[in-house]
Amino acid sequence: MLTSAIISGIGLGSMYGLIALGFHITYVVSNTVNFAQGSAMMLGAVLGYTFGVRYGWPMPLAMLAALAVCALFGLVVERILVRPFVARGSNAWLMATVAAGIVLDNAVMFTFGKEPRGFPSDWAAQPIRLFGAGVYPLQLVIPLVGIGIAGVMHLLLRHTRRGKTLLAVVQNPDAARLMGINVHRTIAISFMVSTALAGLAGLLIAPLFSVSSEMGTLFGIKAFAVAILGGMGSAWGVVIAGLAYGLIEALVTSFLGSVYTQIVVFSVVILALALKPNGLFGHAAINKV
Amino acid sequence: MGLIAKLRAYAMPATVLLLTVVAALYAARAEGYVPFVLAMVALTCIVGVGLNVLVGLTGQISLGHVGFYAIGAYTVAILTLKGLSFWLALPLAGLIAGAIGLLLSLPALRVSGPYLAMITIAFAFIVQHLTIEWRGVTGGSNGLMGLPAPVLAGKLFTEREMALLAIGLAGASTYLFHRLAGSAWGKAMVAVRDAEVAARSIGLNPVSVKAAAFVLSAALAGIAGGIFAALIAFVAPDSFPFSQSILFLFACVVGGAGWVLGPVVGAAITVVLPELLSQLAEYRLLFFGLLLLVVLWLAPEGILGTLARWMRRIDPRPAEPGDVAGFLAAASDKGALEVGGIGISFGGIRAASQVSFTAEPGKVTSVIGPNGAGKTTVLNMIGGFYKPDAGSIRLGGQELAGAPAWKVARAGIGRTYQTTKLFETMSVRDNVLIAMRRGRLGSMLAFAANAADEAAAEALIDFVGYRGPIATAAGDLPHVDRRLVEIARALAMRPRVLLLDEPAAGLMAADKDALSGLLRRIADLGIAVILVEHDMRLVMGISDHVVVLDAGTPIAAGTANVIRRDPKVLAAYLGGAEMRARGRDVPWDGSRDAVLDVIDLVAGYGAAPVLQKVNLQVRPGEMVALIGANGAGKSTMMRALSGLLRPVQGDVILNDERIEAIEAHRIAARGLALVPEGRQVFAELSVYDNLELGANTRSNVDYAAEIEAVLTRFPRLRERLDSRAGLLSGGEQQMLAIARGMMAKPRILLLDEPSLGLAPAMINELYDVLADLRDEGITILLVDQIAVLALAVADRGYVIDSGTIVRDDSAAALASDPDVEAAYLGHAEAAQ
């Protein structure tokens, strides 16, 4: 039971981590987050299905096209739902991105259909045995992708010059502009990366789950919890928090019973933040008096 | 108070009453489901008012209020089903929700922003799952049904009576918010939101202020939930979906957070709009979402906030003078502040150790020393922001070492900050009035100030020398006035000790003289003044006692005259002599083709331009100084040239290319580097990363060699290369900012106030570097408040006054001009 719980937990947790990386990237660049992130994940899965299954495009092309549209959605969100509010010093972007999620979910419901559809994949057809528990190969791919992307993002942000320009933008936008950094473009790109990551998560999860217009809501909330738990500021932190979250979910369900899962998990989130107000892997910003 | 002012005071209660009566009459007469919809508007309004306390006053966001709403609803459902009267169950619903709000505030108040949003979301989910799983009590997923209708005086409540009850409570809670916002509690909430650190230093305990807001907010949501349960006569977990939390928040935000009537407007929109759209059936949510976006777009500050922006006007009345001595005398029982052997370490590094001095009432005690010597650290220990590892801090016998800031403040220690920390959205008068409470906030419904308080506040504002309108929002004040108002605010606490952290930074000579006089007058009122300051003329002029720190330890103490001659002080701090700057050995004579040519530049922030047709040229290899009084437009000029301020009119030509219309990052790429005022280093990045970013506009950079070259020029940075830039001292940050600018290998380097906040020795070091850069042929445009130094190092100078260039001559000619000297070179005698 323990093995299967751990495998389940890692599989789930890396999905949460992948979407949470999207929250991380916009937050470190612009101090804002896109609350329509769950909807972006849904968009990735729905478009992958539409292009790949309904229109019969080759799957790699369908996935690329889906990710491109997701990135475009991120661009639109940043341009018309975040930037105008941030420019006026208002934090109404929070409500605006939430509303964008509602609109997108409903718009997809009327175009894609109200019925959940199955996303066929060879990687999620035949389970393989691993330490006595069955897993689909795709379930092993997801953690690798999640950790891989976190690694790339970490290296990019902390160890490359281009990445450091991203970090500079959030710390001091004016000074960043003086360094020749196009702040608007940088933020827009971070939103595009963020929604593309969510879309990728959607594409990866779809064969394990089903594709429907409301599939993103719960994932979006859990991924946000993961991003916060990890501390928003660190790519590794976010992925590790994702794994921890998935493991807690699976272990609580296995050993205490499903009745307690959500109550325990959300209590853990509150408790963790009470003890570490900047998340498990975040650190307080320098704040000189 | 005049008649109009009196009428204005009654305008809001009258409006609330009118709206309540109209809604009640409508509910009492309308047929069909209208009373029901009105009841829902009223309930949303009550929750909205609760959120308004949280969001509008304390600036906290909650996405979990549906949790409190559900708790209220279930409380009423469970208790009334057990036979308890609704009229007892309803207040209990409020109490229980409030108590749980208090419990939640313990973790919630430790975090902010998205972290707080998450805690509240998690809370809402926990409540939802508990209502599902705690089946014996809550009835599980299928909920509790058949709640008895409330009965009052034998009358059974139908939805019409419930609507009247809800409307009445909505009116009452809106009025309650009006009173709260006007009370000391309300002002304290805003103060904590605007500047939490400063709020602590006027004796406010942010934890209790924020917790109070949280509890009040939760209780209102609980009461609304209780009425909701009785209205629907059925509760189930699905009636309290997470999306409802968002709608509640929307009701608060869309009407205008912080405005009394905001939730009324917001509730009407969030409840009535979906009803109007109900014919759309399945398309309703889609259109509702789109309409939400449209409303947010049109009115990002909420409908009332946006309306108010159009109609805003400010009462121009300045403060009336009054009896300050009498006001301050009331609290002063003359006890000295005795600091004995305090010390503190951060991460193994001793920031201060064995610091001892006594600040006598009526005396000015100055603490000076190089940047990074630990002066502000000592102030922070005295002020209660840092807990000293050792030593004692006694005021009139009371031990204060280690006490939290708000307790220290209440004990009689007021302070100001290096970068002023005012309550930006509050008026000048309210900034002073809230400090006058010394943390004792009184009733939530009583007005914040009586006539005597207001007179005293005005007297203080007048006493410090602020002559502008007292209704101006602090955020709109110019720099000098911010300093003055901050001092007035500290005095409003009737402090026995006043801590001032570099109050003269950024002030011109004349303002410094005025400040000097003010500090003396404050001391003469019997207050112990402790001053941390770099301006030696100011320090030496007014100090009764001077303590010199270096590397965290006192190296000398005594009167100004003793300190002035102490060789240790000269070596560590004053740099061996007074301020100096090295001129060019041979007068500059280079190409006349300007690198930077500014023609008829007009720029500003609002309606009236700050710069009016400015003309200026900088030639290759030349160093040009721009001097002028505070507010003359020097920094505006720098921002306009670098592209940070847009749009501007006129022509700016950089290397034969027009740049007045292009953005800052493109200007930087064309070879103009600005070292901005206040350093603006990337605080969370390492020194090395900051330097690397400096060369961001260039390609093919040999980073190793160039950074090595920069480190040779700024050796102080070498040992700090891997530490976060934000942890550097002010002087080191300034060096880093210049080094970062150098990394761009710019065609022209703009320096905005490089000496701001630096110790004299550091300023000398800085000007040596500037002279070197000049001698190496770098083109520089320099703005500095210490005009005498700027002119000493520069080749040419421009004098700017009220946004226009009034003189343009060689630097030497300007420096020796008696008119210029009188107006701008107040430091001449100090710099001999």
Added chain:
Amino acid sequence: MTFASHVSRRLLLAAGAASLALIGVGPASAEDTMKVGLVAAMSGQSAKSGEAIVRGLSLALDEINAKGGVLGKKLELVVRDDESNPAKGVIAARELVQREKVVAYFGGIDTPVSMAIVPFANQSKVPFIGVWAAGTKITRNDAPENYVFRVSAVDALVDIALVDYAIKKYGAKKPGMILINNPWGESNEAGLKSALDAKKMTAAGIEKFEGGDVDIVPQLTRLKDAGADALFMVANVAPSAQVVKSLDRMGWNVPVVSHWGPAGGRFTELAGPSAEKVHFIQTFSFSGNSNPKATAVFEALKKKYPEIKSAADVTPAVGIANAYDAMHLTALAIAKAGSTEGPKIREGFYQIGSYDGLIKTYSKPFTPDNHDALSPSDYLFTYFKGAEILPLTN
């Protein structure tokens, strides 16, 4: 694409209606129509159910109106979205009754929404007809004058049938339950427990899962470790598919006896080949149905909704069938009453004699003691063969 153009046309209509609504002009309501309402989930997770109900009602309504309507008036359907939220459902019900003046109205998939409407329905004396939500207490609400009728299954009765089936077919001795964590799951938890009690049996375990759960292995492992020899499954089609996929991964080949959730969509597409092993209860299925009425209705559906091409596109069939029969029965009740007054229509329901419906031929479907038109004898067990639902003969 015809589907896209269909959607955009409807969106356009909706936009027009929205602008009208905003300036306070409702669509003109002619004197010669009679309104019936629907309060159902039209958006969100259960949107598909709302769509199915609207299709069933509209089809029946078209037939009735083609024959001249009821009492000489054409029927008009007014649809409201309850967002699966009981509070919104109550507001919508009030609006339909008090503003739109509907003569009767139908309910959707969510038991709590229907439960919340029940007291208002009895108090306002306008008949409320459930066509999906199976919560037992909806019709058995102990009101002295009960205005709530139902043409759908009843959880308590379904659960007895499920338990019987598991024992008879699989010889189950220690069955486990895997239930969706929502009111429907909870209602069946109670029903299954008492059905097992009646057989002097206890469940090996009761596990819940969320609609959004991807991996249900932890819950199923608990049931397996507790020694479950069969599973009762209660969940909508997509979560049911997650259960089947998780069973597959575990390699646990256990009999699954399910409520009608899998019939709500493309179960085999979602769950893979193992889906065919699940046996589930049904009140109606178009495929393998020899009833000529079923064929006729299916043809009419294809004509009215061009996106329907095969039986696999008609999901969930129960929603359509229940709604279709409920509409006809209601029209009959109004005709019997000879009036649009609620109390008379209520009496009208009791006076319905025989009606040749889609699900069956009803004979005195409602009496003052029985407000449920369907009974356990109408339940049948079915399974998926590819995309088709086929009856099981035992």
